Amino acid sequence: MPHDHPHDNGVSASGHPYRTDNDGALSYWQCMEIAVRELLVEKGVTTSSEIARQIEAMDARSPSDGAKVVARAWTDPDFRRDLLADASEATRKMGFDIGPMKLIAVENTPQLHNIIVCTLCSCYPRNLLGLPPDxxxxxxxxxxxxxxxxxxxxxxxxxxxxxxxxxxxxxTADMRYIVIPARPEGTEHMDADALAALVTRDSMIGTGLPLDAAAF
Amino acid sequence: MKRWHDMGGDEAGTIDIAQHDFALWEKRVDALMVLCSSKGLFTVDGLRRVLEDMGPDAFETMSYYERWIASVNQNLLEAGSYSVAELAAKMEQVARRGADYATAAAPERTS
Structure with a gap:
């Protein structure tokens, strides 16, 4: 496939330097994205508004969704049982759009620490936590x-x-994990909303721990 | 024998935790993948097949969503959603609109 990046020396056609965030010179692959998207709209496969809604839906997902799930598991024993048995179903019942993927919740204990990875690609519980960190x-x-x-x-x-x-x-593409971190000590007096504020993204990947309740 | 994309267990250095904000074009690629798969045009396995067949050089030289749009496009060509000729004509048209993303992505004025 040809790979003809335009070379612009960092200056736009109008002679202004490009912003360093999103407005670089049009790349070959950006050009392809625009072309593919417009072809799909022209062919009636999708619409501009449907694409915009999908972006908004993805942007609206964040680790705070997962934090609500964790806080509920900490405070509602029946939910915790259901979550560990079938996380897709339990989180759907909370109103989250989990999509077709199978979600598995794995719980940390004083003797066990779980961590998730995708060695093959980038599979991540994106419908619950948003897009994965780089x-x-x-x-x-x-x-x-x-x-x-x-x-x-x-x-x-x-x-x-x-x-x-x-x-x-x-x-895997079809099976995603979320870590349910152990509830921090000294949080017995806290309700689910307050507890959710302690649950970080990384604590649900396993690369972090919940925040210290004493900090609140 | 494991293929290049199966990175589990390989020797590797320190994890770079730098984070970038997703650009609009990257979010659009993500949205196209989700929408096309939900409409049954291709599957996540189809996405993965093309990504894996790109080989290790693509992993080092192309960004994540650059690899994704290349794969989405290949899958849509195979699904017959549009032809190579239609894609080439459209990309040429897009590139003519302007030298930066915002200009090239803006709808063309008919007046």
Whole structure:
């Protein structure tokens, strides 16, 4: 396939320097995105508004959705049981659009720490947490997490005692995991809303822990 | 024998935790993938097949959503959603509109 990036020396056709965020010179692949999108609209496969709605739906997803699930699991024993049995169904019942993927919740305990990865690509519980962080898709994270998870965890600042078992879950296109971190100590008095504020994105990937309740 | 995309267990360096904001064109690629698969034009396995067949060089030289639009396009060509000639004509038309994304992505004025 031809790969003819325009070379612009960082200056637009009108002589202005490009902004460094989103407005670089049109690349070959951006040109292809525009062309594919317009062809699909012209052919009646989709519409501009349907694409805009899909982007809005994806943008609206964030780790705060997952945090609500975790906080409920911490405070509602029946929900926790249902979540661990069938996370797709339990989160759908909470109103989340989980899509066709199979979602599996894995729970951290004082003896067990779970961490998720996709060694093959970038599979992630995106319908619950939003799009994955860039590092989740890097060669380094994908390669090392299954080989030396404790050293990866240490890079993220998670230092576990040697007697805590580390279990690595390798996601697939059809099967995504979410970690249910252990409820922090000293949070007995907190309700689900307050607890959800302690649940970080990384704590649901396994590369982090919930925030310290004492900080609130 | 494992293929290049199966990175589990390979030696690798420190994890780069730098994060970039998704650009509009990247969000659009993501949306096209979700919409086309929900409409049955191709599957996530079809997306993956083309990504994996690109080989390791593409992983190093193309960004994530660059690889995705290349794969989405290949799958749509195979599904018969449009032809290579139609794609080429449309890309030429888009490139003529302007040298930056915002201009090239803007709808053409008919007046």
């Amino acid at each position: 590092w989740y898709k890097t060669r380094a994270y994908r390669s090392r997490t299954v080989r030396e998870p404790r050293s990866v965890l240490a890079e993220f600042g998670v230092l576990l005692p040697p007697d805590v078992e580390v279990r690595v879950h390798d996601s």
